[in-house]
Amino acid sequence: MGKEKIAEQLKKLNDTKGPVAKELRDYVAAQNKAQKAILDALKDGPKSVPEIAAAAGLAADKALWHLTGLRKYGKVEDLPGRGAYPRYVLKNGETK
Known part of the structure; x- marks a missing residue:
């Protein structure tokens, strides 16, 4: 689907439903922003959740929450062979 078609459909949706709330x-x-920070942190190679959280400026629980989603959608994967913490890496050369 072309960009113009998508823009047209979004305009129709916005006209029908109203604008998206600022809070949303x-x-x-x-x-x-958090997901981008995690992906940027992983550009340097495999990292554990605490390392990713520190590099991305996130709490460890939030970093893990985002990593779960990024893993589900094929952006990151966990490495085999676990130590104290699983290590995560960008999947298939993902850069962002």
Whole structure:
């Protein structure tokens, strides 16, 4: 589907449902920022959740929550052979 068609459909949806609330836009922006920070942290190679959290400036539970989603959607994978913590790496050369 072309960009113009998508833009047209989004405009129709916006006209029908009204604009997206600022709180929701801010929430989604924060989620995207956190996921980007995690992916950026993994560019240097495999890391554990505590290492990713520290590099991304997130609490470990939030980093794990985002990693679960990124793993589900094929952006990261956990490495075999576990130590104290599982280690995660970008999947198939993902860069972002």
